[in-house]
Amino acid sequence: MTxxxxxxxxxxxxxxxxxCAQTLWQLAY
Known part of the structure; x- marks a missing residue:
């Protein structure tokens, strides 16, 4: 790995x- x-x-x-952050927020609500 560089x-x-x-x-x-x-x-x-x-x-x-x-x-990823947006997906996590959507799953949270």
Whole structure:
């Protein structure tokens, strides 16, 4: 595994985290 992420990977990771967070909120209610 690489020790660093490209900017694109960082942005993609943020989007994935957002989607996961939204899903968790939907499941919570």
């Amino acid at each position: 020790e660093y992420l490209d900017d694109k990977d960082k942005e993609l990771l943020k989007e994935i985290q957002k989607d």
